[in-house]
Amino acid sequence: xxxxxxxxxxxxxxxxxxxxxxxxxxxxxxxxxxxxxxxxxxxxxxxxxxxxxxxxxxxxxxxxxxxxxxxxxxxxxxxxxxxxxxxxxxxxxxxxxxxxxxxxxxxxxxxxxxxxxxxxxxxxxxxxxxxxxxxxxxxxxxxxxxxxxxxxxxxxxxxxxxxxxxxxxxxxxxxxxxxxxxxxxxxxxxxxxxxxxxxxxxxxxxxxxxxxxxxxxxxxxxxxxxxxxxxxxxxxxxxxxxxxxxxxxxxxxxxxxxxxxxxxxxxxxxxxxxxxxxxxxxxxxxxxxxxxxxxxxxxxxxxxxxxxxxxxxxxxxxxxxxxxxxxxxxxxxxxxxxxxxxxxxxxxxxxxxxxx
Numbered sequence: 001x002x003x004x005x006x007x008x009x010x011x012x013x014x015x016x017x018x019x020x021x022x023x024x025x026x027x028x029x030x031x032x033x034x035x036x037x038x039x040x041x042x043x044x045x046x047x048x049x050x051x052x053x054x055x056x057x058x059x060x061x062x063x064x065x066x067x068x069x070x071x072x073x074x075x076x077x078x079x080x081x082x083x084x085x086x087x088x089x090x091x092x093x094x095x096x097x098x099x100x101x102x103x104x105x106x107x108x109x110x111x112x113x114x115x116x117x118x119x120x121x122x123x124x125x126x127x128x129x130x131x132x133x134x135x136x137x138x139x140x141x142x143x144x145x146x147x148x149x150x151x152x153x154x155x156x157x158x159x160x161x162x163x164x165x166x167x168x169x170x171x172x173x174x175x176x177x178x179x180x181x182x183x184x185x186x187x188x189x190x191x192x193x194x195x196x197x198x199x200x201x202x203x204x205x206x207x208x209x210x211x212x213x214x215x216x217x218x219x220x221x222x223x224x225x226x227x228x229x230x231x232x233x234x235x236x237x238x239x240x241x242x243x244x245x246x247x248x249x250x251x252x253x254x255x256x257x258x259x260x261x262x263x264x265x266x267x268x269x270x271x272x273x274x275x276x277x278x279x280x281x282x283x284x285x286x287x288x289x290x291x292x293x294x295x296x297x298x299x300x301x302x303x304x305x306x307x308x309x310x311x312x313x314x315x316x317x318x319x320x321x322x323x324x325x326x327x328x329x330x331x332x333x334x335x336x337x338x339x340x341x342x343x344x345x346x347x348x349x350x351x352x353x354x355x356x
Contacts, residue, residue, distance in 0.1 A: 014196065156180060262291055
């Protein structure tokens with residue numbers, strides 16, 4: 001789902017970028033996004049239980065597209081389910097089950113092919129076996145890949161930030177609050193181009209002729225860079241914390257800009273939708289927990305061969321370790337981390353810090 005309304009808000013600073021811009025560089029790819037598009041291409045066969053590997057066609061075609069422009073693809077896969085996201089994962093699984101039943105019911109009552117196909121596409125999902133098959137294919141072709149300890153999004157952000165890749169390719173706006181320096185969204189196979197966002201350009205975002213993230217007080221952009229942009233994304237609605245009714249990106253932005261602090265902004269939007277005191281307090285606490293996920297979820301460091309938070313945990317953090325494990329993931333010893341986060345190093349180079 002990503003952060004509701006975020007890419008629309010950032011539309012003024014979006015650049016159209018062709019793949020030739022990244023020649024001789026590495027791009028980190030959200031592998032599940034490409035696999036899911038591959039699954040949509042054979043949804044009917046999968047629903048009938050037929051054996052097919054057509055789900056590999058799209059990701060392999062996109063890999064070949066990158067290679068055509070002398071780009072090294074680095075595919076990043078989701079790993080374990082983060083406990084904080086288990087509810088959202090269960091909801092998506094239930095939605096796929098409902099749509100599969102809907103497709104069968106439509107077939108039984110002579111529903112149109114278009115209706116059946118639409119339901120099947122909504123029922124389609126990526127399975128562990130599909131991931132295994134794609135990873136095997138990547139290894140055969142000598143294409144680097146990595147399995148994140150938990151979600152791919154913070155892992156992508158880490159790889160770009162640390163110089164393993166020039167940018168990330170994704171459809172998920174979560175990469176922005178995770179702090180990914182450069183993201184190529186909506187990469188089109190036919191035009192070989194997509195919508196490119198550089199994190200530092202966010203400072204220049206305008207609406208109605210006014211800057212959204214700079215100019216209201218001295219040093220405003222630095223506060224947005226450090227903490228406020230994540231706070232806005234938390235309140236706007238995301239996979240970890242749904243937005244409150246009638247609270248979108250604009251109201252989240254206004255509350256955060258007014259209070260310059262997440263908890264106070266959460267209280268304000270809670271009052272706006274007439275929550276009672278206890279509900280507002282619970283919502284504010286949920287918002288602060290969600291902020292921890294975006295800032296500190298565990299990633300795998302390929303050079304040090306260990307897990308680490310995306311950014312260091314603040315000193316004196318008053319969160320029980322069990323609760324923290326549920327939010328950012330459980331820390332593991334280096335040997336175990338290497339087993340659960342397999343990396344193909346065939347062409348994975350150490351950070352170069354080269355940027356586009």
